Amino acid sequence: MPSSKPAFFFSSTQSVDNRLGxxxxxxxxxxxxLRELWWxxxxxxxxxPDLHISEIENKFLAGLPMPGGIDFKKxxxxxDWAEHEKDFSRWILFDVCTLYEGWAEKVCKDLxxxxxxxxxxxxxxFPSGVRANRQVSGYPVAVNEANTSAxxxxxxxxxPTLKKSYLNCWSFIDQHLLAYRFFKECRNSFIHSEGVVTQDIIDKHTxxxxxxxxxxxxxxxxxxLPSQTLGQSIELNLKDCINFATIVRKLICTFDAALSVAMASEAILEQRIRNLVSNNPKWNNLPSDPAKREQRVHRMLAASRIPEPQxxxxxxxxxxxxxII
Structure with missing residues (x-):
């Protein structure tokens, strides 16, 4: 039996997981x-101390092709290095939010x-909730629709295979989504509110x-969770932003499993295998011996990046x- 078994069902999940790495x-x-050069x-x-900053810059960057200018002195x-760490924190925040949003749109568009x-x-x-009209809101909306025609x-x-992943956080999905919302509100503030603490950020922080x-x-x-002051600049911690990336990875894994039950997923499964077979004629001629035939089909599923069935x-x-066979 092939040992290469994907941990996820959707191709975009594996792609985003690799992209995070x-x-x-x-x-x-x-x-x-940057840390080494800064030091x-x-x-x-x-x-x-008497050297002009241009001389110092020339000392370290002379001969290095630069695609743009640097405010070397600044x-x-x-x-200080603590300020650079804040920039790295924002970098992680933006990239991770963007990857999750893109993944959610791709998977939902497919399903x-x-x-x-x-x-x-x-x-x-969003975590689960109930609107004023008593309609369910948040992630159950999507999961319920996936199960409507499962x-x-x-x-x-x-x-059952997908749920076993160590990244699956279904038991605490609401709490993980609440964590996502806090960091997402911080990202939104950097885009729309010049990176200052809003009341939404205060509420999510609490x-x-x-x-x-x-x-x-x-x-x-x-x-x-550094303390946040309304109207002041958002305080990000680098370790928190790294932890946030892990939270998003867990959310992607968990929803990969939860949404895989949709009837559209079966169609995706079928098409993935058919694409493999049509692109390589070796899969069309299966051995007549039952044991060898099963081994070949195992390899076919592994090559199609299909998880192991129960x-x-x-x-x-x-x-x-x-x-198909």
Whole structure:
């Protein structure tokens, strides 16, 4: 049996999970490079205080092709490292929010109709709630629609596997979405309110501090949560923003499983396998020996990036009924 079993169902989930890894590799590479150069420049400036800043810049950057200009004095001499860490925090905040929003829209567009996918993409960014008209709001809107026309194959064969992921946080989904909302409100303020603390940020900060104070905490690592003052600049903590990225990764994994039960997911599953078969003729000629035939189909699913089903005989029967094998 192939050992390469994807942890997620939707291709976009695996793509975003990989992208998160790439984002952090680049961020930490940039962090290390800036930290080292910042430290060296400040040390050199201390040793040679009479040198003009242009001479110091030439010392460190001469011969290095630069695509744009740098305010060298501000970046390396006037700015303390704590301020740079705030910039890295904002970088993480923006990238992680954007990745989650993009993932939600892609998955919901694949699953739901043109009239509801935007609503559902927004819904899975909010904890559960009830509106004034007593209608349910938040993530249950999307999850309930996915279950309205659920696929028996997806519920029986794949949901149990997907739910077992160590990243799945279904038991604390509301708490994780509340954490997401706090950081999302901070991101929104940087875009729309010049990065100052709004009343929404104060409210979400209080909610998050309250829920993580419960023992045991719903989070593997609690947030530090620097205090926020209404109308003042938002205070971000770098470790909190790293923890926030983990929260988003858990949300993506959890909703990947919860939404995979939709009938549209079965169609996605079928098309993914058919694409593999049509692009490589070796999958069309299966061995007649039952054991070898099953091994080949296992490899077919692995190559299609399909999670392991609960009962492989049921999966093969479904594939035969669809004329895939």
């Amino acid at each position: 790439d984002v952090f590799s680049f961020i930490w590479g940039s962090y290390a490079g 060296q420049v400040r040390g050199f400036n201390t040793q040679f 970046l390396f001499v006037k700015t 739901f109709s043109s009239s509801t996918y935007e609503r559902n993409a927004k819904a899975i960014q 696929s028996t194959l997806m519920k029986d064969e794949f949901l 909610e998050l501090a309250t829920i993580q104070a419960v023992k045991p905490s719903p989070f593997r690592n609690n947030f530090i 009962n492989f005989a049921n999966m093969m029967a479904w594939m035969q009924s669809k004329g």
